[in-house]
Amino acid sequence: MNSNTFSKPLQINRINVKDNFWKKMMELARTHVIPYQWEALNDRIEGAEPSYCMQNFKIAAGMMEGEFKGFVFQDSDFAKWIEAVGYSLMWNKDEGLEKIADGAIDIVCAAQQPDGYLDTYYIINGLDKRWTNLRDNHELYCLGHLIEGAVAYYEATGKDKLLNAIVKYVDYVDTIFGPEDGKLHGYPGHEVIELALIKLYKIKKDKKYLNLAKYFTDERGKSPLYFEEEGKKYNNKFWWEDSYFKYQYYQAGKPVKEQEVAEGHAVRAVYLYSGMADVARETNDDELLEACKRLWSNMTKKQMYITGGIGSSQYGEAFTCDYDLPNDTIYAETCASIGLVFFARRMLEIEPKSQYADIMEKALYNGIISGMSIDGTKFFLCKSIRGSSRGF
Template sequence: MLEKKMKMANLDAVTVKDGFWKNYMELVRCRMIPYEWEALNDRVEGAEPSYGMANFREAAAGGGTFRGRVFQDSDVYKWLEAVAYSLMWHPDAQMEATADEAIEIIAAAQQPDGYLDTYYILTGIEKRFTNVMDNHELYILGHMTEAAVAYYRATGKRKLLDTAIRYVDCADRNFGREEGKLRGYPGHEVAEMALVELYGVTGEERHLKLAQYFIDERGQKPLFFAEERERFHNEYKWKESYFQDQYYQAGKPVRDQERAEGHAVRAVYLYSGMAEVAAMTEDQELFAACERLWKSIVEKQMYLTGAIGSSEYGEAFTFDYDLPNDTLYAETCASIGLVFFARRMFEITRDGQYTDIMERCLYNSIISGMSLDGQKFFYVNPLEVQPEASRKDFYKRHVDVQRQKWFACACCPPNIARLLASLGGYMFEQSEDTVFVNLFAAAELRTGVGGHLSTLHLETEYPWDEDIRIRIENEQPTEFTVAVRIPAWCENWTASVNGSRCQETPEKGYLYLQRTWRTGDTIGIHLEMPVRCMAANPRVRDDVGKMAVMRGPLVYCLEEADNGDQLQELYLSEDAAFTLKREPEFLGGTVTIATEGWRLSENEWDEHTLYRTYRKPVYKKQTLKFIPYYAWANRSEGEMSVWVRVKQ
């Protein structure tokens, strides 16, 4: 059975208290959402203009000039989705009024038949659906639908939901296998999972069937994208590429795809939709494809940080074990999409391998995409940086060494905001009789699992501290199960209930504690968090002879500000001993790691000698200081490296 029998906790039932994720959620609510509204209205001095709201205003007024990228509408929708999630756990009348203002403008731009894409409304609506491959109409539909569902759930207001339904119905009239319809599907996926979300609200079979159609039709022969290119003389940017139509994951039917290929964000958005449809329709073959594609990513194409998409060309997957550290792309949105995929796979399987990857991405490759003040952003998340190379090497020009205020293509900032604003639902999921604790934070969950109201109080300073305490409070004794994730990175752990050691053993990474719980009952979890030196498969050419440092879920890195320049000269000892230091005022409050390492001496060389006969290298001792990877580039511009050479 593939049917999902669990769901995310309602965000209004989760209160995240002081601690790591509370800081980030408040950053989103208090800084990012207001800042992004200013950016969407082109009011951030020195930032790339968005034109997001300007295009909607022009379209609502009946005409004007479109500016920005063809998919610019989607940034506004992701912002609205972040607002919706924030309102669920922190009502804010002013924020809601601002969102309502935006929704009124959006709805006013909608065409009589439901179509709503400002690019074609302003540049020639007669050309709509003539370049579905590249011009993102169905991608915009997807983000609009996700925002509409979230805002309806947050406020009960139907304005945006009804607007989205009209656009979905417009797409349904235009796409499908019936005579007179286009046999097309999204060039940039996201509508697939959005339509399943809409089905969850409307119960309309046509919404689920449209999602199923988009997935089943993809890659079928004759290939729709090829026919569309020929009919409308559209540019084929990837004609000479190695991936061609697999850039869009459309080179073959999805059930025949064996490995993750093409544009990384599109891929994981598609796989998320495939998992949703597989669960809804009990499609075992489709789910088997999801499992294959998951393994292709995490076993052979994922960085230590959880980043994916190793090539700037096409923002794409390349080939197995091709994971360069300094020329990679590793778009923030791709890691967010991997989290979407992971959550859906977990909800089907209850397997901790998926929530482990979810945690890895959240603590590393996602929050690295924003500055600690929430107002500057990375699009690309490298594992090694040399500033001069980013300025002067054409093939590293995409690797920023400082976060930017905004981007002309600004998908990442609002994507971060909507994910972090909805984080409470990733922390806890629940079925009829079980609460799943996926992520650890100081938080409260109010739940009716077991038929009576209970509150789970989580107390922890994770990821800095090794202990998690879960205290139960309920109106009467209630039987249910608390399933606590035991991370795969943790080799030694203990669990207790009311001080007595638990005898249960984990199943697929979760410790299932079934009890009749009473007020005052307490679960204690201790996760040993030693510093771990990580190695990569030797087929990963860039990491041979190197180690990376992790503690708990966090990947660490060296930065020039702490260790000097020429980081390639630094070495870790094979038997390195590490010292931890809690630094509450440093980089937003963190634990740093230090060890005695080595620096390759330059004294044996003079500036006029480029090569010479090999002789045994000379090293000098140097203390190496590691900081969490997510916190790099929040001080002065400088070098950074995750992987460090090993001195034997």
């Protein structure tokens, strides 16, 4: 690996965007989307399906009575919101928004357990059940997004309350997972923690976080397959057992360095590939980088629409096989386009090749901004003619 070709982007607060198109989009996010989504997180949008996100944190913190509601990954809605707030504050200081964010952080941190654990689904439903379904229940996924949100808010404001809470959580996770005897040899069913840990490593300069990211990457798909063992132990139903995908739905059917084609759930895949690229760069792992290049080539040359859309199948929100790109049932989830940009950006920072920049631009214009309405109050999950939308 040639470190002489490495690059990194400028800090966001050093960039002044004056372009009429993007400036308008950024202002829309700052003045409409972020405030609207805060109302959605608190279930104050008339006619919209409740989020239950902040309610769950309040229940977990003992601020109110109730039961967990929403999806198992509901905590990630706060995490993504606070990350957006952080990026917005890097461009535009806003004391009012910062005050709201600080209050939200107080609620979230109040739910943290003495050992550092912070996931409302298991805090409310029983801590004895945590880490019993890594494949499907999104604990490490939610943590990954919390890391990203905490890092962004710290970089924007210098305030470290959320960052310190998440560091405590990650330190606890490091005692649970790893290659050592006595630890769980598991990894997340929905990736994102891999790339998030690299962000934390760059802030804290502690190699523990780099090593944990490398572990989650390297351990994935090794034999005996963790998800199989977990399923037997806890009797977790494997939804994809009789499917085309099997464990490659989670990109876990074989070690990542042996994977040659993009397979399974498209969002999970590109989040994983982004983390792989980060780990390859930080650890100078040529073999891992070669796997990233193979996966990039297959995905962009044989499994991507001309618009930059990826993940053609509504069945599993997934990649299927080479050149299976139907026009009438295209799925092409917005989140997959976001992950594609993440992956492209990381590959571009490793080697300055136009293919990465070109596809990053294509996905940004066609796949990402099309996921939000012009007024910033409606959000679209996919591009299928039968595609879905949701209020947040």
